[in-house]
Amino acid sequence: MERIYFDNAATTALDPEVLDSMMPYLTKHFGNPSSIYSYGRETRMAVEMARKQTAKILNASPGEIFFTSGGTESINTILKAAVRDLGCTHIISSPIEHHATTHTLEFLADTGKANVDYVKLLPSGHLDLDDLEKLLQNSKDKTLVALMHANNEIGNMLDIHEVGNLCRKYNAIFFSDTVQTVGHFPFDLKNTPVDFITGAGHKFHGPKGVGMMYVNENLKIKPLISGGAQERALRAGTENIYGIVGFAKALELATKNYEQDKSYICGIRNYMMDQLTKNFDHITFNGDPQGRCLYTVLNVNFPRTEKTEMILMNLDIHHICASGGSACSSGAEAGSHVIHALNPDPGNIPVRFSFCKHNTKEEVDAVIGVLKEIL
Numbered sequence: 498m499e500r501i502y503f504d505n506a507a508t509t510a511l512d513p514e515v516l517d518s519m520m521p522y523l524t525k526h527f528g529n530p531s532s533i534y535s536y537g538r539e540t541r542m543a544v545e546m547a548r549k550q551t552a553k554i555l556n557a558s559p560g561e562i563f564f565t566s567g568g569t570e571s572i573n574t575i576l577k578a579a580v581r582d583l584g585c586t587h588i589i590s591s592p593i594e595h596h597a598t599t600h601t602l603e604f605l606a607d608t609g610k611a612n613v614d615y616v617k618l619l620p621s622g623h624l625d626l627d628d629l630e631k632l633l634q635n636s637k638d639k640t641l642v643a644l645m646h647a648n649n650e651i652g653n654m655l656d657i658h659e660v661g662n663l664c665r666k667y668n669a670i671f672f673s674d675t676v677q678t679v680g681h682f683p684f685d686l687k688n689t690p691v692d693f694i695t696g697a698g699h700k701f702h703g704p705k706g707v708g709m710m711y712v713n714e715n716l717k718i719k720p721l722i723s724g725g726a727q728e729r730a731l732r733a734g735t736e737n738i739y740g741i742v743g744f745a746k747a748l749e750l751a752t753k754n755y756e757q758d759k760s761y762i763c764g765i766r767n768y769m770m771d772q773l774t775k776n777f778d779h780i781t782f783n784g785d786p787q788g789r790c791l792y793t794v795l796n797v798n799f800p801r802t803e804k805t806e807m808i809l810m811n812l813d814i815h816h817i818c819a820s821g822g823s824a825c826s827s828g829a830e831a832g833s834h835v836i837h838a839l840n841p842d843p844g845n846i847p848v849r850f851s852f853c854k855h856n857t858k859e860e861v862d863a864v865i866g867v868l869k870e871i872l
Contacts, residue, residue, distance in 0.1 A: 661690030703747030
């Protein structure tokens with residue numbers, strides 16, 4: 498049996514067109530973009546073209562786009578700079594952020610650099626925006642709000658405009674971790690009340706090890722890593738040229754085919770929901786899968802039995818890739834912090850299925866068949 502890959506929220510397959518765009522920079526154009534001769538000028542031009550392309554797609558200015566190694570580095574840079582350079586000694590976040598955010602916030606709180614408050618969750622997994630407003634109202638200090646646009650485990654989406662407008666009302670700085678939505682959702686940053694966002698190429702059929710951060714031009718921050726003056730002195734280190742070229746190409750392809758891909762992937766996800774509901778008793782879903790939710794993610798609860806306790810291992814034995822939560826915590830025994838924050842029923846085992854344009858209804862049927870067999 499061919500492997501079935503239903504873990505696209507963890508990473509996606511590299512698009513062949515993206516690989517083609519990268520190849521010249523892995524072979525012929527190998528110059529250091531900081532060098533002044535022709536080899537360096539070629540790669541410098543490639544980086545700046547990628548920046549312009551990314552900025553155009555996100556409707557930002559090129560000076561607001563900085564390339565990094567991915568979402569985690571971007572998040573660390575933004576959170577630490579907000580405290581150190583922008584004077585944000587109060588941070589408001591949520592208990593269901595990615596570990597790149599939660600662990601950085603724990604570090605900032607433990608070292609006495611910032612006080613952190615967490616917004617309450619509604620039963621649907623959405624954030625209680627009345628509670629957010631109360632926290633903003635009561636804040637005496639310069640505040641950063643750090644809330645993700647779409648949750649990587651349950652798919653719930655934040656209304657980025659509503660939260661951004663609240664932040665503007667109370668003079669807070671707003672950072673949204675958009676790693677799951679850049680490449681899956683159209684952005685218009687010039688008309689969105691957000692100060693920082695992030696992206697990672699491998700979430701939308703680009704290469705791993707490359708990402709970006711958007712820093713609103715009105716904010717001036719310092720680098721996380723000291724060294725050279727690359728990325729306009731905000732990110733030291735020789736640039737990942739082929740990664741950056743691949744990131745921009747993948748974003749271009751994702752944007753060009755957005756409506757078609759969204760409609761197709763949504764169809765696959767909804768079909769999986771229907772088939773699970775029809776074929777298994779007492780199935781429930783985490784988050785708000787039929788409401789404000791990312792169309793790529795489906796998080797399902799199977800009633801806890803001896804068979805479901807081993808469900809991920811058994812799926813793997815049948816060549817099916819799914820996950821119990823974030824790929825970044827898949828080695829941890831503690832289970833998903835996101836599901837834990839939703840006050841789950843301990844009698845359930847959560848499994849995340851996440852989809853892309855390469856998945857098919859036939860694959861869904863095959864997975865349902867295997868689930869029937871193992872359960």
